[in-house]
Amino acid sequence: MSPLQLTSDEEKALKGEHGDALATAYRILLAIGEATEAKELVPIKWAHVSGVNYNTIGDSGVEFLEKLSKDGKVAVKTTINPMGFDPVKVNSLKLNKEFIAKQNRIVSAYERIGVTRSFTCIPYEVFDLPSKGTDVSFAESNAAVYANSVAGLRTNKESGLSALASSLTGKAPYSELRIEELRKPNMGIKVNYELDNEVDYGLLGYFAGKVSNNSVAFSGIENLSKRNAKSLSAALGTSGSCGMFTHGTAGETIEFGKEEARKIRDELHTSEKGDVITLGSPQLGVDDLSLLADMVHGKKFRKRCLIFCARAAYEGARKLGYTEKIEKAGGEMLCDCCTCLTPLIDRNEVDNVITNSIKGAYYLNNSNKVGVCLKSLKEIVREECE
Amino acid sequence: MRMKCRAIVKGIVEGEVLITKQPINFLTMIDLKSGIVKDDRHDLYKKKIANKVFVFPNAVGSSVGAYSIYALKGNNVAPKAIVCNKADITTASGCAIANIPLVDSPDSDLLVINSGRWVRVDAINGIIKLLPTFSAGRPVRPLP
Numbered sequence: 001m002s003p004l005q006l007t008s009d010e011e012k013a014l015k016g017e018h019g020d021a022l023a024t025a026y027r028i029l030l031a032i033g034e035a036t037e038a039k040e041l042v043p044i045k046w047a048h049v050s051g052v053n054y055n056t057i058g059d060s061g062v063e064f065l066e067k068l069s070k071d072g073k074v075a076v077k078t079t080i081n082p083m084g085f086d087p088v089k090v091n092s093l094k095l096n097k098e099f100i101a102k103q104n105r106i107v108s109a110y111e112r113i114g115v116t117r118s119f120t121c122i123p124y125e126v127f128d129l130p131s132k133g134t135d136v137s138f139a140e141s142n143a144a145v146y147a148n149s150v151a152g153l154r155t156n157k158e159s160g161l162s163a164l165a166s167s168l169t170g171k172a173p174y175s176e177l178r179i180e181e182l183r184k185p186n187m188g189i190k191v192n193y194e195l196d197n198e199v200d201y202g203l204l205g206y207f208a209g210k211v212s213n214n215s216v217a218f219s220g221i222e223n224l225s226k227r228n229a230k231s232l233s234a235a236l237g238t239s240g241s242c243g244m245f246t247h248g249t250a251g252e253t254i255e256f257g258k259e260e261a262r263k264i265r266d267e268l269h270t271s272e273k274g275d276v277i278t279l280g281s282p283q284l285g286v287d288d289l290s291l292l293a294d295m296v297h298g299k300k301f302r303k304r305c306l307i308f309c310a311r312a313a314y315e316g317a318r319k320l321g322y323t324e325k326i327e328k329a330g331g332e333m334l335c336d337c338c339t340c341l342t343p344l345i346d347r348n349e350v351d352n353v354i355t356n357s358i359k360g361a362y363y364l365n366n367s368n369k370v371g372v373c374l375k376s377l378k379e380i381v382r383e384e385c386e
Numbered sequence: 387m388r389m390k391c392r393a394i395v396k397g398i399v400e401g402e403v404l405i406t407k408q409p410i411n412f413l414t415m416i417d418l419k420s421g422i423v424k425d426d427r428h429d430l431y432k433k434k435i436a437n438k439v440f441v442f443p444n445a446v447g448s449s450v451g452a453y454s455i456y457a458l459k460g461n462n463v464a465p466k467a468i469v470c471n472k473a474d475i476t477t478a479s480g481c482a483i484a485n486i487p488l489v490d491s492p493d494s495d496l497l498v499i500n501s502g503r504w505v506r507v508d509a510i511n512g513i514i515k516l517l518p519t520f521s522a523g524r525p526v527r528p529l530p
Binding site: 024027028030031032034035036050051056057058059060061063064139140141144156157158159160161162163165209237238239240241362363366367 | 392394395409411413414415418425444445446447448449450451452453456457459460461473474475476477478479480481482483488490
């Protein structure tokens, strides 16, 4: 007997009485509900779906989405992750035709399902947030961690498929980080030196993801800026299964010091130099673009610098004059796509990349197979601009 | 020997075990065309997960790993079954659409099983049974 109780309507949908797409969606919810010991499904208000970039889901993903889009329709507000390229600049990006065609098929399938064309991995910065405590269903690990830890929303660390299933049904299993009691961290990490920049916070996040699960409490980083919280959330979501952090102490506490930071840095910092700079992962928001514009104003990048941002952030920043300053400095601004698994960084053309993103460094090393030189934004501007 | 476990995605299969103590990131660590572990820092480096009963603690990292499990199935190089200490959302949702039997939470330590051992995974009744390699002194299955 399954511990997860479905209503009679949900049972019917599972059997296919409401179409193939909903049957698939309920099969996914049933499996994750059982895996996470849920007793029931609960309504959610917003789904954020990953699995948009062709490099992340491949041919079988294209086929799956096209099949699902035959009769699948969103039941709640649904936003989606970045795709593989900036569609406005696609002609100047030297991409192969097959990639572009497959990517367009994915986007069309999502459009038939009825999603918002957000193409962002920072939905928490681009869209108005619902009230605290609202249940959402966020795939994209940085967004799930940020939603739980900073925005006060409730989500499990969803997979692309589970968030999509929640989008079609408007429901998610009531389990893990959706349950108040289980949101309490079961271990603590004490930071025993002063973290200076976003790279340091990323190293902490990557370390925390490796040693914790579900929820972790940090002490020693009380005044966390939004920018550092993004970096921390992204790195935390990359290395493990932990989906939330809080401030304080809990259970067993381990220390994070310079030695722990150095070990993580050694794992990800695989090159002393880079041919291209990439900023993003997560995408830059308006505040990030404002900071960057101030830092590079009157300077010039000595290397190609790709800057990945949400289109909504780009438009906002353009009105405020930030994008002009960045582009004058030689920055190449790209919307609707991001650093992770980007086809724009190809190891046949680029050996090593400079980035300030720990999450980006992990995927550039492991998926794009290029060397990575980690530098904070301050160091990048100081050392790579003139 | 048999272990009780939770059946998450239903099905019954027999197969050869491939086991690791390290978590798996399906998106970055597995070559989806061949089903071979491509991460040179993983202890299963160069091992093939295709058609094995794949035993690992849990999946980590990317939220699109579920699609990677589905892609392995589409390329005919998926594991026959997956056994986890604690099934996570990525693994469960990937197995659900790829129709790969999935069990977790075994009642004894999975590490008593070695790679190469044959097992029967009953993901309907929630039982993992270790199968004999020898019968009356003769091998009945490929030797580990």
